[in-house]
Amino acid sequence: MSDRSTGVAMSEDELHALVGRRFPGGTRTIEHWENWLLTDCTGTDQLPDALVHPIALFHVPIQGAGTSIAELFEISGAQGAGSVGLDGYDWEYFTPMRENVEYRVEGEVTEVERTVSAETGRIADRFVYSIDLTDPDGVLTARITNHWRIRR
Secondary structure, three states: OOEOOOOEOOOHHHHHOOOOOEOOOEEEEOOHHHHHHHHHHOOOOOOOOOEOOHHHHHOHHHHHOOOOHHHHHHHHOOOOHHHEEEEEEEEEEOOOOEOOOEEEEEEEEEEEEEEEOOOOOOEEEEEEEEEEEEOOOOOEEEEEEEEEEEEO
């Protein structure tokens, strides 16, 4: 996946072919101890009724979808952590997330775009992926959508 003549990690066709690429998927349960630690590290009080602290959405969906940050870097063609910027993230809750519930987790690459800076001529790729968490009854509980900017 390298176009050595331009120094770009992947061609524009290869980039666009990523849209629709699914992650392996899987399940993920947030146990009480994990929720307690995540909540504690934010310096806030524990939530009532076994509610999961929102901070869990930084890593739980990625793990549950059967991937990792390192694999996402590889898929997107990122050349290390210094080449990736977070352009934003959307966390949508459709129902409350709770401890000790086994969520089905599925996701995919949803958008890509190659841009060239008019000022510097530098190439950057927009890389967006979305991951859904569904409860045991099949109800969509949460969705994360992360927007990365990958500098080439």
